[in-house]
Amino acid sequence: MRPNMPGPAQTAAPSTPRRVLIVGAGLAGSLLAVYLARAGWKVEIVERRADPRARRFAAGRSINLAISARGIKALRRAGLEDAVMKDAIRMGGRMVHPVEGAAGYQPYSADPTRAINSVSRSALNLALLDAAAAEPNVTVSFDERCAGVDFARDAASAEVAFVNDATGATRTVRADLVVGADGAYSAVRGALQRTERFDYAQEFLGHGYKELHIPPVASGPHAPFAMEPNALHIWPRGESMMIALPNPDGSFTCTLFWRHDGAGSSFASVKTGADALAHFSAVYPDAVPLMPTLADDFAKNPVGVMVTVRCSPWTRGRVTLIGDAAHAIVPFYGQGANASFEDCEALADALADAIASNRSIDDALRAYEAARIANANAIADMALRNFIEMRDLTGRTSFKWRKKIEHALHRVMPATFVPLYDLVSFSTVPYSEAKARGAANDRAVRTVVGVAVSLAVAAVAAAILVATGAVP
Amino acid sequence: MRPNMPGPAQTAAPSTPRRVLIVGAGLAGSLLAVYLARAGWKVEIVERRADPRARRFAAGRSINLAISARGIKALRRAGLEDAVMKDAIRMGGRMVHPVEGAAGYQPYSADPTRAINSVSRSALNLALLDAAAAEPNVTVSFDERCAGVDFARDAASAEVAFVNDATGATRTVRADLVVGADGAYSAVRGALQRTERFDYAQEFLGHGYKELHIPPVASGPHAPFAMEPNALHIWPRGESMMIALPNPDGSFTCTLFWRHDGAGSSFASVKTGADALAHFSAVYPDAVPLMPTLADDFAKNPVGVMVTVRCSPWTRGRVTLIGDAAHAIVPFYGQGANASFEDCEALADALADAIASNRSIDDALRAYEAARIANANAIADMALRNFIEMRDLTGRTSFKWRKKIEHALHRVMPATFVPLYDLVSFSTVPYSEAKARGAANDRAVRTVVGVAVSLAVAAVAAAILVATGAVP
Numbered sequence: 001m002r003p004n005m006p007g008p009a010q011t012a013a014p015s016t017p018r019r020v021l022i023v024g025a026g027l028a029g030s031l032l033a034v035y036l037a038r039a040g041w042k043v044e045i046v047e048r049r050a051d052p053r054a055r056r057f058a059a060g061r062s063i064n065l066a067i068s069a070r071g072i073k074a075l076r077r078a079g080l081e082d083a084v085m086k087d088a089i090r091m092g093g094r095m096v097h098p099v100e101g102a103a104g105y106q107p108y109s110a111d112p113t114r115a116i117n118s119v120s121r122s123a124l125n126l127a128l129l130d131a132a133a134a135e136p137n138v139t140v141s142f143d144e145r146c147a148g149v150d151f152a153r154d155a156a157s158a159e160v161a162f163v164n165d166a167t168g169a170t171r172t173v174r175a176d177l178v179v180g181a182d183g184a185y186s187a188v189r190g191a192l193q194r195t196e197r198f199d200y201a202q203e204f205l206g207h208g209y210k211e212l213h214i215p216p217v218a219s220g221p222h223a224p225f226a227m228e229p230n231a232l233h234i235w236p237r238g239e240s241m242m243i244a245l246p247n248p249d250g251s252f253t254c255t256l257f258w259r260h261d262g263a264g265s266s267f268a269s270v271k272t273g274a275d276a277l278a279h280f281s282a283v284y285p286d287a288v289p290l291m292p293t294l295a296d297d298f299a300k301n302p303v304g305v306m307v308t309v310r311c312s313p314w315t316r317g318r319v320t321l322i323g324d325a326a327h328a329i330v331p332f333y334g335q336g337a338n339a340s341f342e343d344c345e346a347l348a349d350a351l352a353d354a355i356a357s358n359r360s361i362d363d364a365l366r367a368y369e370a371a372r373i374a375n376a377n378a379i380a381d382m383a384l385r386n387f388i389e390m391r392d393l394t395g396r397t398s399f400k401w402r403k404k405i406e407h408a409l410h411r412v413m414p415a416t417f418v419p420l421y422d423l424v425s426f427s428t429v430p431y432s433e434a435k436a437r438g439a440a441n442d443r444a445v446r447t448v449v450g451v452a453v454s455l456a457v458a459a460v461a462a463a464i465l466v467a468t469g470a471v472p
Numbered sequence: 473m474r475p476n477m478p479g480p481a482q483t484a485a486p487s488t489p490r491r492v493l494i495v496g497a498g499l500a501g502s503l504l505a506v507y508l509a510r511a512g513w514k515v516e517i518v519e520r521r522a523d524p525r526a527r528r529f530a531a532g533r534s535i536n537l538a539i540s541a542r543g544i545k546a547l548r549r550a551g552l553e554d555a556v557m558k559d560a561i562r563m564g565g566r567m568v569h570p571v572e573g574a575a576g577y578q579p580y581s582a583d584p585t586r587a588i589n590s591v592s593r594s595a596l597n598l599a600l601l602d603a604a605a606a607e608p609n610v611t612v613s614f615d616e617r618c619a620g621v622d623f624a625r626d627a628a629s630a631e632v633a634f635v636n637d638a639t640g641a642t643r644t645v646r647a648d649l650v651v652g653a654d655g656a657y658s659a660v661r662g663a664l665q666r667t668e669r670f671d672y673a674q675e676f677l678g679h680g681y682k683e684l685h686i687p688p689v690a691s692g693p694h695a696p697f698a699m700e701p702n703a704l705h706i707w708p709r710g711e712s713m714m715i716a717l718p719n720p721d722g723s724f725t726c727t728l729f730w731r732h733d734g735a736g737s738s739f740a741s742v743k744t745g746a747d748a749l750a751h752f753s754a755v756y757p758d759a760v761p762l763m764p765t766l767a768d769d770f771a772k773n774p775v776g777v778m779v780t781v782r783c784s785p786w787t788r789g790r791v792t793l794i795g796d797a798a799h800a801i802v803p804f805y806g807q808g809a810n811a812s813f814e815d816c817e818a819l820a821d822a823l824a825d826a827i828a829s830n831r832s833i834d835d836a837l838r839a840y841e842a843a844r845i846a847n848a849n850a851i852a853d854m855a856l857r858n859f860i861e862m863r864d865l866t867g868r869t870s871f872k873w874r875k876k877i878e879h880a881l882h883r884v885m886p887a888t889f890v891p892l893y894d895l896v897s898f899s900t901v902p903y904s905e906a907k908a909r910g911a912a913n914d915r916a917v918r919t920v921v922g923v924a925v926s927l928a929v930a931a932v933a934a935a936i937l938v939a940t941g942a943v944p
Contacts, residue, residue, distance in 0.1 A: 193674075197732070197777055201673035202665075260669070305669055 017042040017137065018361075021160060021175035023146050023188050024048070027121075028323030028340040029181030030128035034078045035348035037135035044139050044173060045132065046162055048182065051142040052126060053133075063211060063253045064245040065124060066091070066116045066232070066334030068425040074341035084127055088117035089246045095231035096394050097286055105231060106400065109419070110407035114426045115230070116334055118245040124337070144171075146182060149191035151317040156361075158318040160188075177361055178319040179347070184307055186325035195316055205306040205330055207240070207387075208260045208267055212297045214290045216250030224250025226290045235284050236395035240265040242284055243390070254291070257391065260303070273299040306330045308380050312373055315365040322347060327376035332387040333424060339379050339431070346371050378431040382424065382438070405445055417444060489514040489609065490833075493632060493647035495618050495660050496520070499593075500795030500812040501653030502600035506550045507820035509607035516611050516645060517604065518634055520654065523614040524598060525605075535683060535725045536717040537596060538563070538588045538704070538806030540897040546813035556599055560589035561718045567703035568866050569758055577703060578872060581891070582879035586898045588704070588806055590717040596809070616643075618654060621663035623789040628833075630790040632660075649833055650791045651819070656779055658797035667788055677778040677802055679712070679859075680732045680739055684769045686762045688722030696722025698762045707756050708867035712737040714756055715862070726763070729863065732775070745771040778802045780852050784845055787837040794819060799848035804859040805896060811851050811903070818843050850903040854896060854910070877917055889916060 018041050022029045025047035033043045067075075067088065075081045092115040093107035108114060132138050144162040147170070153159040159174040180188025193200050216224035225246060227233060233244040233252070240259060244252040259266040270279045273295030280288050288294065309328035314321040323340035347368045354364035393399040409417040420438030423429050429437075465471045490513050494501045497519035505515045539547075539560065547553045564587040565579035580586060604610050616634040619642070625631040631646040652660025665672050688696035697718060699705060705716040705724070712731060716724040731738040742751045745767030752760050760766065781800035786793040795812035819840045826836035865871040881889040892910030895901050901909075936942075 197676040199675050201675075203671045203673075204669040 019175040020177040024182035032344040033132035070338040090115035146187040184324040184328035208303040212254040214252035241391035333383040375431040378435040491647040492649040496654035504816040505604035542810040562587035618659035656796040656800035680775040684726040686724035713863035805855040847903040850907040
């Protein structure tokens with residue numbers, strides 16, 4: 001306990017503000033801090049990494065995020081929509097690059113005004129952290145690692161031990177509520193895993209990722225962009241793919257998704273910059289002229305791993321989880337940040353409801369968890385499924401027809417038939433409901449195709465009968 | 473490194489025995505020690521618990537185990553079959569106790585000579601540990617907890633740190649091969665989980681278990697047993713059940729499998745000895761007169777949890793896993809120990825093969841893991857499925873008919889149609905093959921039932937036609 005802190009908080013005395021400790025100052029932790037501070041909580045955020053505000057760059061995973069309806073709603077609630085979205089680049093569809101021939105555009109929605117938004121992860125994190133730190137009842141500290149959690153400090157609080165590995169300093173923080181917002185490799189969740197009857201699964205993808213770079217250009221139809229900026233570019237190659245997202249400076253961040261092991265497009269078989277140049281010339285030929293630093297970038301940039309984490313319960317006593325700590329997902333639906341922001345809204349709402357109706361914080365945590373686990377599992381499944389769609393199906397003619405049928409059905413009955421991509425990216429329908437409706441859509445599309453095939457067969461048969469004179 | 477130990481082992485110099493460190497002196501660790509010592513390895517076993525030989529009782533989980541074909545084969549290979557099986561009690565089938573009426577016997581196999589064997593876990597563990605300790609090149613130590621694993625000590629060895637929590641003493645042990653045989657909550661696996669790209673899942677059952685007691689009786693048809701001794705007794709009650717296994721002294725060990733939470737037969741709703749007496753009188757009425765210490769036992773004995781653990785890879789460098797450490801399963805197929813013993817055989821065989829053909833230990837570990845992971849997942853699935861069979865299906869008439877059809881098919885075509893229970897318990901067919909053949913069996917039984925129903929319908933129709941005079 002730091003000396004300048006008040007003593008143990010009283011459970012529900014309205015005069016003493018409730019205290020929340022948020023472990024992790026990433027996207028979810030910072031946004032939750034804004035919500036709870038404005039709801040009257042005294043908020044302490046403790047982050048393991050160094051303060052990103054010093055160099056105005058937040059360390060972390062990938063460079064770009066795709067923010068869509070759910071994320072925008074959550075940012076709006078914090079008054080941050082305009083600040084974040086002013087630097088976002090709209091992506092209305094996929095630009096699919098075959099090995100040979102011209103790239104083809106596939107809109108995300110029948111509604112051309114709908115788009116996902118390429119945002120810098122680092123800029124978004126800084127904007128959220130600045131907003132949190134600007135709240136008078138928020139304190140933020142850095143360089144402190146969570147070293148242990150006391151879940152049962154007492155019935156109405158929990159305590160976390162922190163250590164500063166550089167100085168060796170240790171301290172404990174006690175709060176009415178502890179929120180683990182410390183990412184896919186969460187230390188808070190690690191402590192939960194050592195408590196009884198905690199269901200837990202971590203599953204790594206056989207594919208890794210590596211970021212590469214397409215710089216701005218001086219001239220050309222899209223200058224300063226080297227390609228169409230308002231699209232998510234995909235080079236689908238069946239088992240693997242490359243994608244590229246636009247940045248405000250005219251550059252693109254490319255991400256290779258390749259198998260870790262095996263032959264062909266894998267990080268085990270293509271190792272050096274020279275290997276990469278040769279491989280790219282064969283597999284992504286139209287990208288090579290746009291990537292002058294390819295060989296260097298390939299040799300220098302690390303290979304990342306991707307993991308899906310599922311667990312239950314998220315809550316033990318007064319400790320709960322949000323964001324990647326609760327449900328790390330693979331990035332292929334562009335929903336990681338969006339899902340985490342939904343967690344923040346759900347937790348803040350559950351706490352506000354409980355407090356307003358004089359129910360306990362424990363009740364709020366149960367309600368939050370009950371509302372979110374099924375949704376987290378649904379988006380985890382859909383994100384895994386979407387990798388196959390991106391890397392393989394988008395390159396197939398049958399897929400383009402399927403999307404045309406989906407969009408046509410949506411235009412004919414916009415309330416009844418909403419394509420899964422629209423439900424996930426352009427609505428705030430719960431993920432588990434979106435997943436179920438997506439399965440119903442698949443059945444509807446199969447019926448439409450079946451009827452169309454029957455009609456075509458009947459038409460051909462009729463034509464034959466007429467042509468052969470069997471009927472006049 | 474202990475001062476009386478040789479220096480780092482040479483990788484393949486035939487004059488220097490290879491060194492293996494086995495973490496855990498339970499069933500799997502002790503049996504593997506026997507195999508490897510006899511194959512020329514220098515074996516060190518380090519166990520976290522106290523030496524069970526002091527009081528001739530090994531601490532651990534349940535009191536009884538069911539040993540069947542796979543376990544017997546593995547014990548025979550160690551020369552221990554006779555010593556272990558002399559105290560085993562054969563169980564040729566299930567004795568199913570309804571709420572009202574007499575118990576009914578359901579044989580496990582069409583072949584009445586086939587039986588699973590009730591064995592004391594403690595006695596089996598002591599027999600294996602005695603056998604291991606009797607080997608001249610085996611050392612065993614106790615009261616030392618695995619505190620860390622150095623997977624990459626070098627390319628051809630690994631090192632484990634141990635701590636004695638009572639004395640505070642620490643040491644490290646380096647070996648050519650480290651085997652984690654430290655059970656469902658394995659510390660070696662815990663260290664593996666912190667290495668990159670380790671897939672891991674732990675899933676707890678919503679049911680817990682509590683052991684109870686039926687003492688020997690002075691008189692009666694089965695004295696000293698209070699019930700038929702050569703059967704596994706089941707009180708199937710749909711969502712929950714009790715079972716009883718015979719012990720050599722004439723007693724039975726009963727195990728309740730109840731939900732942790734909820735109403736009815738759950739450990740949350742039935743809490744005291746008095747509660748238990750009342751509940752048992754309604755739900756297990758025929759057992760109550762046999763359980764004179766029921767109220768005391770219920771109040772005193774703990775509620776255990778059951779977990780399924782799956783992971784991959786089992787091997788990192790020169791460290792691998794066997795038994796529950798690699799694949800904790802629920803107890804409902806009586807295969808936990810049997811599966812662990814199969815691991816010991818598979819690992820010993822893979823090592824012997826590699827050494828005989830001058831391949832590396834790494835090759836052997838890859839071969840072992842490739843052979844076992846699918847089998848471990850298959851028996852994990854089948855054990856979960858068998859809980860439903862035991863607690864619910866065995867009480868249903870349709871299930872008894874299904875078993876009769878399966879046994880009849882097996883008698884007609886003994887090579888082609890082998891019921892799943894026989895494949896798992898009375899054969900050494902790999903679990904994954906058994907599971908696949910079980911699914912094929914289900915299809916065959918459905919076909920037989922379909923044909924039988926068609927024939928019956930046809931017979932009834934013919935009878936009606938004749939009776940109504942429609943045909944002469």
